[in-house]
Amino acid sequence: MKPSIPKGTRDFSPTEMVKRNYIFDTIKQVFQRYGYLPIETPAMENLQTLMGKYGEEGDKLIFKIIDSGDFIKNAKDSLGEGFNFASSGVISSHISEKALKYDLTVPFARYVVQHQHEITFPFKRYQIQPVWRADRPQKGRYREFYQCDADVIGSNSLVNEVELVQLIDDVFTKLNVPVLIKINNRKILSGIAEIIGEKEKIVTITVAIDKLDKIGVDGVNKELQENGVSDSAIEKLQPLISFQGSTLEKLNFLKQLLGNSEIGLKGIEEVEYIFKTVDSLGLNTAKTELDITLARGLNYYTGAIFEVKSNAGTFTSSICGGGRYDDLTGIFGLPNMSGVGISFGADRIYDVLNELNLFPESVAASTKLLFVTFGEAEQNYCLPLLAQARKAGINSEIYPDAGAKMKKQMGYADDKKIPFVVIVGSDEMLNGMLTLKNMTTGEQAKITIDSIIEELK
RNA sequence: GUGGCCAUAGUUCAGUUGGUUAGAAUAUCGGUUUGUGGUACCGAGGGUCGUGGGUUCGAGCCCCAUUGGCCACCCCA
Numbered sequence A: 001m002k003p004s005i006p007k008g009t010r011d012f013s014p015t016e017m018v019k020r021n022y023i024f025d026t027i028k029q030v031f032q033r034y035g036y037l038p039i040e041t042p043a044m045e046n047l048q049t050l051m052g053k054y055g056e057e058g059d060k061l062i063f064k065i066i067d068s069g070d071f072i073k074n075a076k077d078s079l080g081e082g083f084n085f086a087s088s089g090v091i092s093s094h095i096s097e098k099a100l101k102y103d104l105t106v107p108f109a110r111y112v113v114q115h116q117h118e119i120t121f122p123f124k125r126y127q128i129q130p131v132w133r134a135d136r137p138q139k140g141r142y143r144e145f146y147q148c149d150a151d152v153i154g155s156n157s158l159v160n161e162v163e164l165v166q167l168i169d170d171v172f173t174k175l176n177v178p179v180l181i182k183i184n185n186r187k188i189l190s191g192i193a194e195i196i197g198e199k200e201k202i203v204t205i206t207v208a209i210d211k212l213d214k215i216g217v218d219g220v221n222k223e224l225q226e227n228g229v230s231d232s233a234i235e236k237l238q239p240l241i242s243f244q245g246s247t248l249e250k251l252n253f254l255k256q257l258l259g260n261s262e263i264g265l266k267g268i269e270e271v272e273y274i275f276k277t278v279d280s281l282g283l284n285t286a287k288t289e290l291d292i293t294l295a296r297g298l299n300y301y302t303g304a305i306f307e308v309k310s311n312a313g314t315f316t317s318s319i320c321g322g323g324r325y326d327d328l329t330g331i332f333g334l335p336n337m338s339g340v341g342i343s344f345g346a347d348r349i350y351d352v353l354n355e356l357n358l359f360p361e362s363v364a365a366s367t368k369l370l371f372v373t374f375g376e377a378e379q380n381y382c383l384p385l386l387a388q389a390r391k392a393g394i395n396s397e398i399y400p401d402a403g404a405k406m407k408k409q410m411g412y413a414d415d416k417k418i419p420f421v422v423i424v425g426s427d428e429m430l431n432g433m434l435t436l437k438n439m440t441t442g443e444q445a446k447i448t449i450d451s452i453i454e455e456l457k
Numbered sequence B: 001g002u003g004g005c006c007a008u009a010g011u012u013c014a015g016u017u018g019g020u021u022a023g024a025a026u027a028u029c030g031g032u033u034u035g036u037g038g039u040a041c042c043g044a045g046g047g048u049c050g051u052g053g054g055u056u057c058g059a060g061c062c063c064c065a066u067u068g069g070c071c072a073c074c075c076c077a
Helices: A014-033 A055-060 A071-079 A088-095 A105-114 A159-174 A186-195 A199-210 A212-226 A231-242 A247-257 A262-281 A346-355 A376-391 A406-415 A426-431 A449-456
Strands: A044-046 A064-066 A096-100 A123-132 A144-153 A179-185 A287-290 A304-310 A320-325 A339-345 A369-373 A396-398 A420-424 A434-438 A444-447
Touching: A014 A123, A014 A144, A014 A159, A014 A346, A044 A105, A105 A123, A105 A144, A105 A339, A144 A159, A144 A346, A159 A179, A159 A262, A159 A304, A159 A320, A159 A339, A179 A186, A179 A262, A186 A199, A186 A231, A186 A247, A186 A262, A199 A212, A212 A231, A247 A262, A247 A287, A262 A287, A262 A304, A339 A346, A369 A376, A369 A406, A376 A396, A376 A420, A376 A426, A376 A449, A406 A420, A420 A426, A420 A449, A434 A449, A444 A449
Parallel strands: A179 A287, A369 A396, A369 A420
Antiparallel strands: A044 A096, A064 A096, A123 A144, A144 A339, A179 A304, A304 A320, A320 A339, A420 A434, A434 A444
């Protein structure tokens, strides 16, 4: 049998893990600086917890876990004798009650409701875990990937939104990636749908507008028409999607256009506050932009929405995204609990850093000292010295096979990029003067174990 | 869910209009050197050419199917 792993999943080598941990550590450090604390939730959730939260497309991409035991019998019991295997869609809900989590936000909402009596609000949590999507893999898209989420729930304040923008800026400044943070507000999109008289079609309209930079104005109009949006509504939409200008000009333009929409004006007010406050505080390296064509597919967003793209390299997909959701917890029985959060896509950030060569040269050297011996007697002599070195906090190891040739042991050190080697043979054992070799310079010296520890500490 | 490209050693790839025993580089292991790595030289192992079928005297090469990979659309991190 040929060894293989499922489509869209990957193994990570030690070198890759060192790089990945660099990203995780950087993000974690910034999260903590902003007062977020970690939680973890299971890899799987009850299917009902996840279904219906991500829109029609999203629901299709949830990995369902088949029930253990005789699921055919179970399905028969609940569906009756006459059920038809051909309609797998019908039986799937009868043979699966668990699913792999699709994102971290919905399980977080479930967590908040389930643990509401242990939580002090506003609750700020971060979470770095894998999620799974049954998407078809391609560049920057995996079926198993890590999200790094920071969310605050139980606070309506726009200060949270402002802080998240700063947090994004901090993370990418530390990682040396120049980014563009696109900001919009679902309320503005609602306002637009309202004033063009197609309130019901808001999802269709936002999805179409979102594609503007890819398919152009004509493409958007065509898609709207095909989806039953009236011609007069499309006409009213034109000035909006073709408008160019600075954030300030966009805001003024929107104020005029959405003057009759209460929700639209609310959205403008929120966006204006976020931009003004962020501007007055200043950002390190990130650029911001109001993008009224930014929609985002996840159904649960109701207020501000964010999307972050790299400004350098060929990687154009978003590497971070988020927004405000007013009622994710309502469905689990805890209404009026607004939250806002963002999610960093660690795997895509990895791809960006790799392409731009932005990983630091020597991220965390592993072993610092290797004991090379010539036989069992030497090995026995070295074991206590090895323990002594470890106790002193020096990452060290001994070549485990006592009889191995020196060339082999040295090669091992070289391959693992171990900077120092201690060579111990009969001479060394006689007087305790060990041979310490610096693998970078090739220099050797006779020296005691205590001096070695002192030097490498 | 729709479309395009690809599949030969652990890895990256050669392989002539279809013709004998499928090659190289690199990695691995061994040796030159049983107290010295990163260099050099020599040698070894490693492939039912993704899988199944077809055409042919003969298929790694042509045809069909299937699986897997990459990429684009959709959607998204």
